[in-house]
Amino acid sequence: MFELYANALVNGILLGGVFALLAFGMNLIFGVVKIIHLAYGQCVMLGMYLVYTLVVQLKIPIILACLISLPVMGIVGVVLQWLVINPLLKAKANPLTQLLALAGLTIVVENLAQVTWGADLRGLNIQLPLISVGDIYLRTSNLIAFLGALITLGGLYLFLNRTYLGLAIRSIAQDVDSARLMGINPEKIYYITMAVGGLLTGLIAAFFSPIYAVHPHFGGSFTMMAFIIVVLGGIGNLLGGFIGAFVIGIVTSVSAVLTSTEIADIITLVIFIAVILVRPQGLLGIRISR
Amino acid sequence: MRSGLILIVIFAAVIAFPHLLPSPYLIHIGTLIFIWSFITTSWSYMGRFGLVSLGHGAFLGVGAYTSGLLFNAFGLSPWIGMLLGGLAAVILAIIIGYGCFRFGVIGDYFALLTLALGEVVALTIIAFRDITGGSLGFTLKSKGTSFWYFQSEEKIHFYYASLAFLILALLIWKWIDRSKMQKALRAIGEDEIAASTLGVPIIRYKMVITMISAFMTAVGAVLYAQYITYLNPHTLSGVAPSLEIAFKAILGGMFSLWGPTIGTALTVSLEEYFRVVYGGTFVGFSQIIYGLALVLLIIFLPKGIYGSLEAFFKRTKDH
Amino acid sequence: MLEVKNIDVFYGEFQALFDVSLKISEGETVITVGPNGAGKSTLLKTISGLLRPRSGSITFFGQRIDGLPAHKIVELGIAHVPEGGRLFPQLTVWENLKVGSYLKKSRQDFPLAVKEIYQLFPVLDERKRQLADTLSGGERQMLAIARCLMSKPKLILLDEPSSGLAPRVVSRVFEFVHQIKSQGYAILMVEQNVRKALQLSDRAYLMESGRMVKEGPKQSFLEDPYIKKVYIGL
Numbered sequence: 128m129f130e131l132y133a134n135a136l137v138n139g140i141l142l143g144g145v146f147a148l149l150a151f152g153m154n155l156i157f158g159v160v161k162i163i164h165l166a167y168g169q170c171v172m173l174g175m176y177l178v179y180t181l182v183v184q185l186k187i188p189i190i191l192a193c194l195i196s197l198p199v200m201g202i203v204g205v206v207l208q209w210l211v212i213n214p215l216l217k218a219k220a221n222p223l224t225q226l227l228a229l230a231g232l233t234i235v236v237e238n239l240a241q242v243t244w245g246a247d248l249r250g251l252n253i254q255l256p257l258i259s260v261g262d263i264y265l266r267t268s269n270l271i272a273f274l275g276a277l278i279t280l281g282g283l284y285l286f287l288n289r290t291y292l293g294l295a296i297r298s299i300a301q302d303v304d305s306a307r308l309m310g311i312n313p314e315k316i317y318y319i320t321m322a323v324g325g326l327l328t329g330l331i332a333a334f335f336s337p338i339y340a341v342h343p344h345f346g347g348s349f350t351m352m353a354f355i356i357v358v359l360g361g362i363g364n365l366l367g368g369f370i371g372a373f374v375i376g377i378v379t380s381v382s383a384v385l386t387s388t389e390i391a392d393i394i395t396l397v398i399f400i401a402v403i404l405v406r407p408q409g410l411l412g413i414r415i416s417r
Numbered sequence: 418m419r420s421g422l423i424l425i426v427i428f429a430a431v432i433a434f435p436h437l438l439p440s441p442y443l444i445h446i447g448t449l450i451f452i453w454s455f456i457t458t459s460w461s462y463m464g465r466f467g468l469v470s471l472g473h474g475a476f477l478g479v480g481a482y483t484s485g486l487l488f489n490a491f492g493l494s495p496w497i498g499m500l501l502g503g504l505a506a507v508i509l510a511i512i513i514g515y516g517c518f519r520f521g522v523i524g525d526y527f528a529l530l531t532l533a534l535g536e537v538v539a540l541t542i543i544a545f546r547d548i549t550g551g552s553l554g555f556t557l558k559s560k561g562t563s564f565w566y567f568q569s570e571e572k573i574h575f576y577y578a579s580l581a582f583l584i585l586a587l588l589i590w591k592w593i594d595r596s597k598m599q600k601a602l603r604a605i606g607e608d609e610i611a612a613s614t615l616g617v618p619i620i621r622y623k624m625v626i627t628m629i630s631a632f633m634t635a636v637g638a639v640l641y642a643q644y645i646t647y648l649n650p651h652t653l654s655g656v657a658p659s660l661e662i663a664f665k666a667i668l669g670g671m672f673s674l675w676g677p678t679i680g681t682a683l684t685v686s687l688e689e690y691f692r693v694v695y696g697g698t699f700v701g702f703s704q705i706i707y708g709l710a711l712v713l714l715i716i717f718l719p720k721g722i723y724g725s726l727e728a729f730f731k732r733t734k735d736h
Numbered sequence: 737m738l739e740v741k742n743i744d745v746f747y748g749e750f751q752a753l754f755d756v757s758l759k760i761s762e763g764e765t766v767i768t769v770g771p772n773g774a775g776k777s778t779l780l781k782t783i784s785g786l787l788r789p790r791s792g793s794i795t796f797f798g799q800r801i802d803g804l805p806a807h808k809i810v811e812l813g814i815a816h817v818p819e820g821g822r823l824f825p826q827l828t829v830w831e832n833l834k835v836g837s838y839l840k841k842s843r844q845d846f847p848l849a850v851k852e853i854y855q856l857f858p859v860l861d862e863r864k865r866q867l868a869d870t871l872s873g874g875e876r877q878m879l880a881i882a883r884c885l886m887s888k889p890k891l892i893l894l895d896e897p898s899s900g901l902a903p904r905v906v907s908r909v910f911e912f913v914h915q916i917k918s919q920g921y922a923i924l925m926v927e928q929n930v931r932k933a934l935q936l937s938d939r940a941y942l943m944e945s946g947r948m949v950k951e952g953p954k955q956s957f958l959e960d961p962y963i964k965k966v967y968i969g970l
Binding site for chain 2: 163211214215218222223224225226227228230231232233234235238239242347351354358387389390392393396397399400403404405407
């Protein structure tokens with residue numbers, strides 16, 4: 128019995144690593160562009176469909192397919208910025224309008240997926256070996272995802288803190304006008320942020336492809352998950368998102384074993400509702416006046 | 418006076434329509450438009466005052482499943498089921514509404530919270546699949562054509578019944594418009610803090626309007642379930658129908674009486690058009706266009722189609 | 737080097753500047769004084785590109801800059817220190833200085849420039865790893881001005897450097913400005929502390945209710961009875 132929970136715990140932690148990437152992407156975009164990217168999970172889904180198409184239909188080796196998906200999704204991020212977010216920013220839409228516009232986008236993307244790839248599950252069907260540590264079985268796919276995520280997060284941390292561009296991004300997040308006076312072009316930063324966000328969705332898609340089979344509603348549950356993590360950790364708070372990711376990863380994993388996957392989802396949603404009600408700035412967040 | 422005349426003409430046309438053009442398909446479309454306009458109008462009772470809910474699917478689900486399950490299990494008349502379903506929705510509204518309003522959750526946080534709520538109801542329905550039939554839904558037992566059991570083998574009965582419901586929803590809209598509540602809610606919508614210092618009982622008014630909206634939405638769900646005689650958690654709860662309701666209302670203009678109806682009529686027609694023309698080959702294609710149109714509309718016409726037209730005509734009239 | 741000609745600036749439908757004109761030559765220190773709400777900050781924001789004039793023109797070394805985005809104007813050599821400094825609160829002292837050198841041409845010189853600033857202000861060196869919003873008012877103003885120097889500007893716009901500061905601190909700030917002036921930078925300073933500002937200046941303008949009301953060399957302002965009564969309080 129203990130092994131069951133221990134396994135769930137460990138695999139939850141592993142998954143938490145990838146969720147942390149998801150949360151990072153959303154927090155970065157929110158912090159810089161100041162928009163809640165409701166369609167982020169759907170972008171991951173697109174990335175997964177891309178990998179699927181490359182591997183299964185075009186017979187491209189998996190690693191290459193994953194590498195290709197990165198810049199492609201980065202471009203998707205840029206296109207989104209250009210076609211959807213820029214107009215929203217220029218129209219000075221209020222947060223609700225932004226939410227609705229992005230919700231509309233999720234409908235578009237999900238149905239695009241359904242039209243192009245059909246409604247059934249599309250999986251890579253690869254079996255990676257299990258590694259056993261004592262009585263605990265680690266799936267290699269989860270382990271790769273976890274390590275990859277940590278490395279990426281480390282790289283992103285260095286990028287944000289040690290480079291001029293990273294500094295520019297952090298400045299725009301804090302005071303756009305002041306940043307302008309330093310010679311920083313806000314639009315260029317928005318595009319770069321969305322590109323990085325997009326790249327991340329490609330990376331997450333690459334990590335998820337060996338683990339999950341994708342279907343048109345896959346994006347929805349991940350957006351919800353990312354949302355819950357981000358709210359839990361405090362919207363815009365990168366560290367909070369990191370911690371929140373592991374918390375939710377573990378909670379989901381363990382609840383699924385305790386009860387069932389659906390009840391696990393219900394539990395996470397209820398946590399989400401509770402956090403919004405009681406502490407909308409998240410457990411670690413700074414209060415943002417809305 | 419002119420607008421009243423136009424209204425009477427349209428009304429007469431709508432009533433006479435099934436007899437002039439007895440196409441079961443068109444009558445079906447008409448009925449769908451009436452039912453969803455009813456639901457969308459009920460949504461906009463809250464929406465117009467800044468309480469934009471993205472989780473009305475929760476009320477749909479609670480209403481329809483309460484009534485439907487009681488009907489299948491105990492043969493309870495859907496008319497009573499409607500009241501019970503409405504009541505269940507109201508209870509849910511009270512719990513969530515009180516939580517939100519008491520803790521000052523407004524605007525987009527409110528929207529997100531309701532979004533989660535809609536999903537919770539959907540997932541709960543699916544989780545209790547032994548009772549509800551889960552993702553596959555369940556069918557209502559057939560009782561032939563019966564007023565008491567709110568079923569009919571003639572589509573035309575539902576056409577007129579849902580028209581009557583829609584008129585009721587519109588009348589309630591007008592009633593809210595004239596009431597003291599409207600002024601209070603408008604004030605709350607514009608500046609909540611100012612309103613509260615003036616002594617406006619904010620929580621009470623917000624609760625009332627939420628309860629009315631929840632009740633009516635649940636009733637609409639029962640109406641729909643009785644018409645289709647089939648319940649499914651993906652059409653009657655969760656994120657998808659919640660967003661669709663909000664979109665239809667905003668598209669048409671949630672601040673005006675006819676806005677939600679026009680928005681619904683447009684989207685239903687559009688969806689049907691795409692399904693008929695592209696149907697088999699492009700399942701979901703219609704939704705893409707629909708989603709795209711909505712995104713564009715939200716960005717460029719924040720008042721919705723009807724609302725913008727209304728504002729436009731008002732401006733030209735003033736000149 | 738900088739010529740502002742007859743600009744009108746609006747906030748939405750509200751007009752803040754009416755037909756305002758101004759000139760600065762290289763190496764000059766010019767101050768603009770006037771009451772609160774006269775439009776002095778608006779003037780600086782329009783020059784630095786945060787705002788756009790609805791009519792009129794602004795030229796810098798002969799090139800039209802009105803209508804250019806702010807980040808391009810910085811590149812041309814105009815640095816703006818907004819009121820209160822507007823430092824990045826969640827960045828450290830060092831990082832704030834570093835952002836100041838964001839322009840490609842300034843990056844190489846940053847290590848050297850930073851050392852110079854630390855020599856001038858050991859306080860900033862002590863606090864270099866501290867977040868900017870933990871600094872005192874005076875320290876913040878110093879940091880803000882130091883930061884703008886990182887971009888190697890030709891013209892510096894200072895918006896009320898003394899605002900909110902204690903008199904002793906104000907003196908130190910003005911000392912700093914004086915040092916900058918003697919290094920040859922052109923300075924356009926907007927100030928409410930007229931007496932101290934006039935001492936630093938070469939020429940002055942008076943703005944009231946969005947209009948340029950008076951212009952003249954420092955002496956004429958110091959001797960003008962109206963200025964003396966209303967703004968210097970003698």
